[in-house]
Amino acid sequence: xxxxxxxxxxxxxxxxxxxxxxxxxxxxxxxxxxxxxxxxxxxxxxxxxxxxxxxxxxxxxxxxxxxxxxxxxxxxxxxxxxxxxxxxxxxxxxxxxxxxxxxxxxxxxxxxxxxxxxxxxxxxxxxxxxxxxxxxxxxxxxxxxxxxxxxxxxxxxxxxxxxxxxxxxxxxxxxxxxxxxxxxxxxxxxxxxxxxxxxxxxxxxxxxxxxxxxxxxxxxxxxxxxxxxxxxxxxxxxxxxxxxxxxxxxxxxxxxxxxxxxxxxxxxxxxxxxxxxxxx
Numbered sequence: 422x423x424x425x426x427x428x429x430x431x432x433x434x435x436x437x438x439x440x441x442x443x444x445x446x447x448x449x450x451x452x453x454x455x456x457x458x459x460x461x462x463x464x465x466x467x468x469x470x471x472x473x474x475x476x477x478x479x480x481x482x483x484x485x486x487x488x489x490x491x492x493x494x495x496x497x498x499x500x501x502x503x504x505x506x507x508x509x510x511x512x513x514x515x516x517x518x519x520x521x522x523x524x525x526x527x528x529x530x531x532x533x534x535x536x537x538x539x540x541x542x543x544x545x546x547x548x549x550x551x552x553x554x555x556x557x558x559x560x561x562x563x564x565x566x567x568x569x570x571x572x573x574x575x576x577x578x579x580x581x582x583x584x585x586x587x588x589x590x591x592x593x594x595x596x597x598x599x600x601x602x603x604x605x606x607x608x609x610x611x612x613x614x615x616x617x618x619x620x621x622x623x624x625x626x627x628x629x630x631x632x633x634x635x636x637x638x639x640x641x642x643x644x645x646x647x648x649x650x651x652x653x654x655x656x657x658x659x660x661x662x663x664x665x666x667x668x669x670x671x672x673x674x675x676x677x678x679x680x681x682x683x684x685x686x687x688x689x690x691x692x693x694x695x696x697x698x699x700x701x
């Protein structure tokens with residue numbers, strides 16, 4: 422059986438996670454402070470005991486307070502990395518990271534969708550042979566085929582529910598990703614949302630990002646506050662972002678997609694399943 426295998430190429434976007442630079446500085450500086458603290462204790466004890474006499478270490482204690490080359494390099498590297506540190510986080514990174522997550526969720530939904538379509542694919546053959554029946558003899562052949570293969574041709578309620586839910590998921594996650602990437606590409610909109618993080622003394626990397634199809638905006642809710650900023654994606658504000666397409670535009674784009682062009686309704690049942698009767 423021929424089965425079209427679809428691979429969705431995710432547009433994976435690189436973005437640094439919040440506080441990597443600060444975490445590295447905290448960890449590396451604390452490690453050295455710990456060694457210095459131990460060294461001061463050892464030096465103080467050594468001075469006191471040496472003047473009293475009769476108190477010895479095992480001769481290896483000083484080494485446990487040494488600062489290693491690895492600790493030194495980690496600290497100096499962390500200092501250098503702080504030059505690019507963003508204390509208020511990055512709305513740009515938030516948008517791109519969340520978009521990548523939504524694309525992965527959409528990819529999973531498309532895999533579920535393609536699997537259930539293959540499970541229900543016999544309906545395409547039924548539709549084709551029924552439409553081609555031009556004489557009573559043809560109609561009798563259709564009837565005989567259905568009677569013989571009825572069990573395999575039946576579509577279950579579970580399959581329909583899986584199909585419907587996967588389409589809902591594809592639309593939801595696809596819209597989320599598209600909204601986030603569209604806003605991320607608008608420098609002025611990103612700057613506006615970034616200013617919100619700074620004005621609220623909050624870190625954008627920990628903010629909650631959402632696309633609301635009813636309000637037709639992308640909103641950022643800043644952590645630790647009840648405040649949020651939003652930008653419209655319907656062209657309503659000053660950022661000139663109108664992302665909405667008509668149904669006809671979306672379906673026309675879908676008709677040109679590899680998923681559709683290699684699918685059963687475009688190729689026909691026998692071409693899709695058996696690589697037979699394919700148009701040149």
